[in-house]
Amino acid sequence: MEPNLIDIPNEFYPYDSHEPFKECLVCNIDLTLGVTDYFVEKAIKNNLEFKVKDVVFEYAMCSKCAQNMQQSISIESQQSMQNYFASQAGFMSKIQAYQAGKGDSINELLSKCTITGKSIDEMPEYMIFGHFKGDKMIASTMPYVVGNFVMDALSELLSTETLDEMNGFKDQYFGGPVELEDLWKNKPVFL
Numbered sequence: 001m002e003p004n005l006i007d008i009p010n011e012f013y014p015y016d017s018h019e020p021f022k023e024c025l026v027c028n029i030d031l032t033l034g035v036t037d038y039f040v041e042k043a044i045k046n047n048l049e050f051k052v053k054d055v056v057f058e059y060a061m062c063s064k065c066a067q068n069m070q071q072s073i074s075i076e077s078q079q080s081m082q083n084y085f086a087s088q089a090g091f092m093s094k095i096q097a098y099q100a101g102k103g104d105s106i107n108e109l110l111s112k113c114t115i116t117g118k119s120i121d122e123m124p125e126y127m128i129f130g131h132f133k134g135d136k137m138i139a140s141t142m143p144y145v146v147g148n149f150v151m152d153a154l155s156e157l158l159s160t161e162t163l164d165e166m167n168g169f170k171d172q173y174f175g176g177p178v179e180l181e182d183l184w185k186n187k188p189v190f191l
């Protein structure tokens, strides 16, 4: 086994499942074979008053489809997002520590917003991202958590075309309850 492959934390399993995602949302390729690496993204709504968390949407996407998706984002939006992350000193140093094998544990990483450090139990909405291959997580790319504060900051940086693109993607794959659709409209996907 390659040394940078670790067990997938349960947080990245599909809702209510005890096994990793099995196929790409877009092209339906079989991810269990471990031929293509893939990303998992989950958006979670957290009812702070009742301490109940709901998965608003979740998916696995193979690296090929993720690349196609990324190409549909305008260059200026891509640049703005990169600049945003690069300007977050705490975020960059966490990535460097993680890649040097000196970062926080996976549990620690997944317990708070990677940018603001705020606990996931205190944020009304957040998203988690990770990189995988077959039934393992690829530890060369750090999993991260983005809270509502960062989601709002990012969506302000995105061009109208990019937001339309992202909303179209969500409408196509996750037509859900209206109240949730409103909540997630204009929030970034596939970072």
Ligand SMILES: [Zn+2]
Pocket (backbone or CB within 6 Å): 024, 025, 026, 027, 028, 029, 061, 062, 063, 064, 065, 066
């Ligand atoms: Zn795919």
